[in-house]
Amino acid sequence: MSEKREEILRVENLKQHFKLGSGRNKMYNKAVDGVSFTIYKGEVFSLVGESGCGKTTTGRTIIKLYNSSGGEAFFHGTRIVSDVKAAKKQHKENMKRAKSAKIEEAEKLQEALENQVINKELHAEKTDEINAQYEKEKNASLEVFRLAKRDKKFEKNVSDHAVDAKKNLKSFPEYVEINKKYDDLKVDLKKEADQLKEEAAQSKKALAEMSKENKDVYQQAKKAHQALVEKADNAVKELKLNGIRRKQDLSSLQYNLIHENKLLMRRMQMIFQDPIASLNPRMTVKEIIAEGLRINGYKNEKVIDDKVKDALKTVGLVPEHASRYPHEFSGGQRQRIGIARALVVEPSFIIADEPISALDVSIRAQVINLLNDLREEKGITIMFIAHDLSVVKYFSDRLAVMYFGKIVEIGNKDKIFDNPMHPYTLSLMASIPQPDPLFEQQRGKTHRYSPQDEHDYSKEGPTLREIEEDHFVLCNTEEYKKYKKQATK
Numbered sequence: 001m002s003e004k005r006e007e008i009l010r011v012e013n014l015k016q017h018f019k020l021g022s023g024r025n026k027m028y029n030k031a032v033d034g035v036s037f038t039i040y041k042g043e044v045f046s047l048v049g050e051s052g053c054g055k056t057t058t059g060r061t062i063i064k065l066y067n068s069s070g071g072e073a074f075f076h077g078t079r080i081v082s083d084v085k086a087a088k089k090q091h092k093e094n095m096k097r098a099k100s101a102k103i104e105e106a107e108k109l110q111e112a113l114e115n116q117v118i119n120k121e122l123h124a125e126k127t128d129e130i131n132a133q134y135e136k137e138k139n140a141s142l143e144v145f146r147l148a149k150r151d152k153k154f155e156k157n158v159s160d161h162a163v164d165a166k167k168n169l170k171s172f173p174e175y176v177e178i179n180k181k182y183d184d185l186k187v188d189l190k191k192e193a194d195q196l197k198e199e200a201a202q203s204k205k206a207l208a209e210m211s212k213e214n215k216d217v218y219q220q221a222k223k224a225h226q227a228l229v230e231k232a233d234n235a236v237k238e239l240k241l242n243g244i245r246r247k248q249d250l251s252s253l254q255y256n257l258i259h260e261n262k263l264l265m266r267r268m269q270m271i272f273q274d275p276i277a278s279l280n281p282r283m284t285v286k287e288i289i290a291e292g293l294r295i296n297g298y299k300n301e302k303v304i305d306d307k308v309k310d311a312l313k314t315v316g317l318v319p320e321h322a323s324r325y326p327h328e329f330s331g332g333q334r335q336r337i338g339i340a341r342a343l344v345v346e347p348s349f350i351i352a353d354e355p356i357s358a359l360d361v362s363i364r365a366q367v368i369n370l371l372n373d374l375r376e377e378k379g380i381t382i383m384f385i386a387h388d389l390s391v392v393k394y395f396s397d398r399l400a401v402m403y404f405g406k407i408v409e410i411g412n413k414d415k416i417f418d419n420p421m422h423p424y425t426l427s428l429m430a431s432i433p434q435p436d437p438l439f440e441q442q443r444g445k446t447h448r449y450s451p452q453d454e455h456d457y458s459k460e461g462p463t464l465r466e467i468e469e470d471h472f473v474l475c476n477t478e479e480y481k482k483y484k485k486q487a488t489k
């Protein structure tokens with residue numbers, strides 16, 4: 001089954017280390033410390049864990065509200081978060097290797113050159129030949145140094161290319177490709193133009209020497225000459241156009257590289273935890289919802305109006321609500337406005353950050369049902385950030401349990417709920433409130449997870465390991481064996 005699932009978002013080793021203090025007192029809060037997961041089309045993927053474990057920060061880093069401290073993320077297969085540091089390091093290593101290979105090559109050439117100097121003395125009669133060879137190899141050697149120098153420049157460009165396509169256009173492979181194409185064309189076109197110019201010059205000479213007595217022959221030759229001149233002119237024009245086309249292609253490459261990410265990121269939207277704080281009180285509902293459209297270049301008021309009305313209808317509000325202000329609405333309605341604001345740009349993926357925790361219990365189900373309808377009717381994929389496990393159980397397909405910036409258990413929802421393995425997941429599940437008051441009364445103090453008491457990582461640290469299909473747990477070998485047994489029971 002897993003091979004059919006289409007990947008929407010893939011996060012690899014994502015990190016968000018917040019800097020605290022400065023100078024000697026500088027410290028890092030590793031809010032997100034190397035999380036990896038994949039979200040597939042049409043599913044609800046939940047991120048759960050207690051307050052402060054890094055759920056919100058993970059969501060905000062993915063949607064690029066924060067610059068990541070490390071790791072990568074791919075959205076619809078395109079890289080949206082790059083590990084600039086890792087790329088820089090890798091590139092430096094590559095360049096170092098390439099450079100030492102070039103230096104070796106250059107040294108060999110140098111040696112060969114020296115040998116030839118001796119040869120030159122020994123075989124005076126072959127001076128010309130050796131001189132030519134010497135020149136050739138000297139040039140080759142210079143070329144090697146020139147390339148090494150160019151690579152140094154290239155290295156400088158590549159180092160931050162992930163950050164800014166505008167500044168580092170030259171480091172993109174497409175840039176090199178385009179230039180190569182036009183360089184090759186330029187060589188051919190120049191050759192053709194030179195040849196035609198030469199032919200035209202010769203035909204002019206021939207024409208000047210030609211006797212004008214035989215008028216017909218002369219006229220014909222003149223016509224042929226003019227045709228040749230025209231052809232030569234066209235070839236020169238074509239050569240100039242080649243340069244213009246190169247510039248055009250390079251600037252559209254630059255435009256695409258800069259805007260591609262923007263267009264793609266439009267397909268990812270976030271719904272925020274607090275519907276009061278996230279809506280600007282001075283803007284009408286219409287302005288709030290239309291803002292995303294305007295940012296994305298929509299200008300036609302009629303189109304904007306229609307889209308706002310559609311979005312309001314989808315979330316169960318009416319067009320008349322468009323002219324009102326957020327304070328005129330209840331909490332549940334405000335969250336609907338927040339959802340309409342996300343929906344209006346037709347996203348394929350929504351990060352819903354605790355969208356119901358600020359709402360009255362009575363309206364939570366309505367908002368969850370609305371999100372569920374969106375998933376079913378519009379095929380929207382949802383990353384649901386929550387600490388309320390009872391909602392997660394009802395609402396999600398897959399989930400990841402986070403503890404202090406790390407994922408401790410991840411996989412299929414039913415597998416995790418039926419067979420929770422990591423002690424932290426167990427303690428989270430044990431704290432789900434039960435609808436039975438007698439049970440709640442007798443429950444007593446719930447067991448709190450304490451890593452020191454639960455694991456012995458003195459000999460071997462934990463890694464995320466697959467216990468059964470689509471069920472991974474953070475564990476070391478010893479724990480792995482225990483979980484494996486538990487899974488096959």
Ligand SMILES: Nc1ncnc2c1ncn2[C@@H]1O[C@H](COP(=O)(O)OP(=O)(O)OP(=O)(O)O)[C@@H](O)[C@H]1O
Pocket residue numbers: 018019029031049050051052053054055056057058387
């Ligand atoms: N902008 C920030 N600057 C510095 N530290 C931050 C910032 N945002 C969050 N943190 C810290 O990062 C850690 C993770 O916070 P985060 O809000 O991601 O957790 P959470 O699991 O979403 O919690 P909650 O459920 O309360 O929203 C916390 O220690 C928090 O104090």
